[in-house]
Amino acid sequence: MASYSSRVRADIARWLQAGLIDAATADSLSRDVEANERKSLSFGSILAMMAAVLFGAAILIFVAANWDATPRLARVAALFAVILGGYVGGAVLKARDHAAIGEALWIVAAAAFGGSIALIGQMYHLSGDEASALVTWGAGTALAAVALRSNPLTVASVGIADAWLFLKGFDYYSRSEFPHAFLIMAIVLFAVSFWTRSQAARHLIILSVLFYLVLLVTNHDTLQVAIPLVVVSALLFAASVFAPDPVDRVVQLGGRLPLHALLGFLTGLAMIQFELADESTYNSGFALASVIALAGIVAAIVLAGRESRGLRWFAYLGFAFELAIIYVVTLQSMLDTAGFFLAAAVLLGILAIVIIRVEKRMKGPDAKGATA
Structure with missing residues (x-):
């Protein structure tokens, strides 16, 4: 799938060819896209990170395998040498414009720090458990992240x-x-x-x-957690839709706060639905939660679906989940196995029709704008 910047460049070329903009405007737009293009990880950077993780694991396994045969002082010195070498070497390489390799060395150093906690704790019989070791490891890695x-x-x-x-x-x-x-x-x-x-x-x-x-x-209590989650998620979604620029300047999520808010909204409602779906406690509360969930999905598609394909597809998944849970709770006693397959086919057909219509509606304004 082409990136956003690639699609914009293609649109600029098409606008220039159609005479909608002149060459100077096209050049200015292209330079602006290039200046603001988000630098993503290259394939080489990804390989460097993977190599760093494997290298760190190899060092720790080698040290552990030769643990008993190595003098205690040499063990500690070797571990600290790997940590110091990783952080210092990574900083030097990054300063020399080798950012990917430098970051990879920092990952090696962080992994070595985590392994050192376990190995030194074992060597000196220090008290503690895995959770405490993780806290120490995480704190050290966070401090390194801040410093570097x-x-x-x-x-x-x-x-x-x-x-x-x-x-x-x-x-x-x-x-x-x-x-x-x-x-x-x-x-x-x-x-x-x-x-x-x-x-x-x-x-x-x-x-x-x-x-x-x-x-x-x-x-x-489920409702004490779920209801505030639903309310806060709905408020965040509304804020991110009706005031997107100020909100994104604060949270800096690349315009994806609506997607997170929708996830939180549906997660909270799913908690409520599972809580009320039990046969002994089933009442109108489940139906109300289901209606709110479906209404929220529709509102999310209408308000933010045009700008975010990811949000639309997540909303479709949420819609399918709602259909499934409504069926399981309200219809399972009415349908046998054959009826279930028939109902599933009908529901999937309805879902397909809804998705096709929504996608056409989303593309409609763009098509009209292109032909105008």
């Missing part, structure tokens, strides 16, 4: 925080504490992401907070 102003290290810090949340969240059933501290981690890392200019980290943090809320419903 590194986008990949910021993303790595968020990933480590997510690993801690996953470990503590699913360990909740055997312990008495819930990982509420993740919210503090998320706030700190969200602030760090602005300093390191890591939009990817902000997207990941928002998704992680939604995962935290899903875990939270296992510890709290």
Whole structure:
């Protein structure tokens, strides 16, 4: 799929050929697109990151395999040499315009730091568990991200925080504490992401907070978590649609806040629907939640679907999910196996018709503008 800048360049060439703009305007537009084009990772950069991860893993495995045969002082010195060499070497290479390799070395150093925590803890019999080690690893990686102003290290810090949340969240059933501290981690890392200019980290943090809320419903009343999530998501969606520029200047998500808000909105309503779908508690609340969900999906497509294909397709998936859950809750006792397949065929046909009509409606204004 062509990138946005490629499509704009093609449009500029078409406008110039059609006589809609002159050569000077076309040149100015092309230079503006080039100046504001988001620099994405090249294939070489991706390979460098993969090589860095594999190299870090190889170092740690080699050290672990020869752990007993290596003197204790040499072990510690080797680990710190890898960390120091990775960070310093990466900084030097990045200063010499080898950003991809420099960032890759920083990832190696961060991985070595995490491995060092485990190996040194084992060597000196330090007390603690995996969760504590992850907190230390994440804090060290976040500090390195701040010091080096590194986008990949910021993303790595968020990933480590997510690993801690996953470990503590699913360990909740055997312990008495819930990982509420993740919210503090998320706030700190969200602030760090602005300093390191890591939009990817902000997207990941928002998704992680939604995962935290899903875990939270296992510890709290579902409606106490889900209803505020639905309300806040709806407000964020409205703000991002009716005041997109000021809102995006604050959150800096590349105009994708409506997509996150829709995800939060549907996640909250799904929590409510699952809570009210039980046969013993089924009442008009489930129907009301379903109506709100369907209305929200339609509103999202109408208000923001034209500007975001990703939002449209996510709305279609949400619509299909709503049809499925409504069927499971309200119709399962009325249909046998053959009836289920018939109902599924009808529902999929309706879904296809709706999608086709919406897509045509979205393309309609553009086609009229092109022929005008």
